[in-house]
Amino acid sequence: MSERDDERRTAETSGSGAPEQELSELLDGELSPARAREVRQALEANPEMRERLAAFESVDAQLRDLVAPAVPDDLRARLEVRIAGDLVAGGHHAEDEHAETGSDAGWNWRLPVAAAVAAALFAGWLALPRGGEEVDIAEQEPVAPRVVPTPPDEEVAVSTPEVIAEVVPPRREETTETPGDEEASDLELAIAFELETLSDFEVIEELDLLEALLALEERERVDDGRSTS
């Protein structure tokens, strides 16, 4: 209930016994009971003010008659999308919520989101062309053509992971059954085996291993040369 402040209420409508603003307050139930009685008594003697009050009541009634729009079916769904997007974009909100409430609710969405993001990144990485890697590896591995055995019917410059994987037999057993590999040394087979175990993604990092194996082979050749001499 609003405070009485009769001194402030100077008569806006002469002769009514009540300022016009009090009609609004009367209509809105904001007058004290005592003041409301006084205003109603003044209205009985003033048809002009009664008409004014009726006009105000009509305004309110017509506003209330305006039909509320239906909530679109998808509005809730759109809100949920925005909330989810907001949580993803502003993780601090969810973290604050979690810390404040001690609820796990704020984290329930995170695992699937993280998994989805990780899967998307991994898929994108897989989809990347390998051409750039070929060039880099070719530059980093100048000695590979000297050592890795090439089948007699192929003249392939072994300078890329794909080529290495293609040239080197995928399985040790199969390698031993290949006629062209009969003369392969144990060291070459070891290199082939090591390469067999590498996935495409590991080749780049494992080229150091290849270099080490090649260095061992070179040392073995030197030792053999010494022993024969």
Next chain:
Amino acid sequence: MREADPDVQHMLAFCAGDDSAFEPLFERWGRPLLHYLQRMTNDAATAEELVQEAFLRVHRARDRYKPDAKFSTWLYRIGTNLALNELRRPRRARPHASTDDDSDEARAPLQLVTDEPAADVQLEVRRRASRVEAVLGEIPERQRMAIWLSAVEGMSYAEVAVALETSEKSVKSLIHRARVALADRMAQAGDRGSEGDVGRTGKTREVER
């Protein structure tokens, strides 16, 4: 007292981690807030966006909400600020359901359905609604908001003051000036409501005592 507000209870439950408590808040207040914002912005699409934004802010506030007021008062305060920001954006075109629309859409059908009283009445209601919307759009935005929150949403002056972030004294003035402006405009349009409109929703409680 405010804790007795069932919406405040839902909000507090939501703050405590009950995500399901958010749903009844949207169910209860989504439509009236949409109505309010549509009348304030005169644009349905904008109103929908603002409703989403308002509830998004409610959702964000789950870690710092304090029941200082009724939930609806707080929600309308958010909505009011969003609407004011939207209305003050200079680039925004604000289509308005003007009397031109009314005349274009209503006059021709009115001539075609004069043999059907129900349809005729329906059209008259629609025409009147369009005029009310038009005159409502003509008054200053804060007057429009104040009269709507009081007359339609049934808020007390104190609650309107919270929603509009102003004093009760200002609210009294805003509401009264809005009523005067609307009454005068409606009278000029010859469209003042009939006596049957008066006191439809019990807002005249003081008068009826």
